Amino acid sequence: MFRIATAVAMLAAVLVAPQSPAHAAELPAPAVDGIYPMVFPVGGDNHYTNTFGAPRSGGRTHAGTDIMADKMLPVVAAASGTIGWVSSTCCALEIEHDDGWSSMYIHLNNDTPGTDDGLGNGIMPGLERGVHVEAGQIIGWVGDSGNAEWTSPHLHFELHTPDGTAISSYEHLLEARGAAEGRDVAAYVDAGSRFHRPTVLAGVPDRFYFGIPEDVPLMGDWDCDGTKTPAMYRPSNGFVYLTNANEFGVADAEFFYGIPGDIPLAGDWNGDGCDSFAVYRPSEGTVYARNALGTGFADFSFTFGVPGDQPFAGDFNGDGIDSVGMYRLRNGLVYYRNALTSGPADKQFFFGAPGDEIVAGDWDGDGDDTVAVYRPSNGYLVVNMENNTGPTEYSLWVGTFETVVASTGS
Known part of the structure; x- marks a missing residue:
């Protein structure tokens, strides 16, 4: 043996759970110098730039930060909260934070690793609307689903204030702590x-x-x-x-x-x-x-x-x-x-x-x-x-x- x-x-x-643990890891006190305290949402090597507000097709502007990373790296909850929305077609979701803020996670993986057959899972099994998750808990994996199919794998991450306004998450990501700390x-x-x-x-x-x-x-x-x-x-x-x-x-x-x-x-x-x-x-x-x-x-x-x-x-x-x-x-x-x-x-x-x-x-x-x-x-x-x-x-x-x-x- x-x-x-x-x-x-x-x-x-810091794994996935249909139930939330009673002793969740504490995040830092809110808003130091205007920085929202959160866990960095991608586990592993990544890179990103500030593209908030950049023009997109159809007259849209970019409402988040694209965190470029290898497909199938884990995506984790940036803060503790309840899943408020899950895409019916896979693979995106929203977490309504316990403090009133919210975050969006888009382009999660929907392929079997190494292929584009659409048969894999993008969202961790057991996660659905109304389920509570903890900061740092795995919720899915980096991918290229949706309109990112012909781009490099990445997580489109959005941070919203309590009134629903999308703000640039770039500065907040720079100060975010790792999920394992x-x-x-x-x-x-x-x-x-x-x-x-x-x-x-x-x-x-x-x-x-x-x-x-x-x-x-x-x-x-x-x-x-x-x-x-x-x-x-x-x-x-x-x-x-x-x-x-x-x-x-x-x-x-x-x-x-x-x-x-x-x-x-x-x-x-x-x-x-x-x-x-x-x-x-x-x-x-x-x-x-x-x-x-x-x-x-x-x-x-x-x-x-x-x-x-x-x-x-x-x-x-x-x-x-x-x-x-x-x-x-x-x-x-x-x-x-x-x-x-x-x-x-x-x-x-x-x-x-x-x-x-x-x-x-x-x-x-x-x-x-x-x-x-x-x-x-x-x-x-x-x-x-x-x-x-x-x-x-x-x-x-x-x-x-x-x-x-x-x-x-x-």
Whole structure:
């Protein structure tokens, strides 16, 4: 189960949901120097100029900003609100923001990738008039639908004031924040020994190699700079090597921790803002944690969980200190403690399906970690925003990998 290869592909876990999460990521306070606070609506490499008011055919003038980007890059909601209009012919929609403003998203994809057959989806399934979406939530994909069929793929984005007046969105886009800022992202692992790190959602990634197959990948903030970077753990002998950069290079630190058969965990065990290592020893049901990076004895240990369950770490109560949870693969039981001590679980619930891989992260930027599962059987990431048994809140197809880890949005 823990034989894991080393290529990681990161996507922001700000995914689509028919239901909206209770803890939505907060946008900045409204209107600083006249700038409307919003999330940039395209995830990935793009370029745009100020063409608001430019003449168009039929005596029209351009009412928005054309954000040029590759077809099938994700389009996200610029602000939280309710879908007020969806084109009956595909592929455009309007979001009525919670604060009275609104935004339009036009020329969304309507083709199977790489073709012009009109058979693909332009709007994320489940999104229709009256559905509430959160800022940064995926609503569709860049395309060339409508009267843009013979142009380069782009998103036509419009921003409207509460009285319905279209204004130039150019200056506001320049100040917009990326959808992943303040949130964790999920990292997917395949067998290529290559890390793929998009800065926002599914854009063109930075690619680099680190580690070798069969070592276990983790992500952590090893140098306390606020960004998680890769580490690898060798289950056969407890060898750890890590880097402080998301780029190709040699390890910045190497040491041994644990014994053969231990399962590695990464987290901030003392609230100092720096991640370090722990191991879970299935033969004992014991966690051995260390607050420094290096070979040495554990700073503390405690028993928790049932051997055979899959351990994971997260800050489940938002106190700045990570603790340990367990996931039962056969039935989806999740349970965790908020303290790094022996004792009963503080919370338990059912989530996922047999064979899922679990990870915890702060997917919505509210300071609390919740769980997500990667489902190898169909390539979906499924996110639980409340750590409760209940309907899935977010899901997104991401592809075929072996496991999932969490990283920092940037």
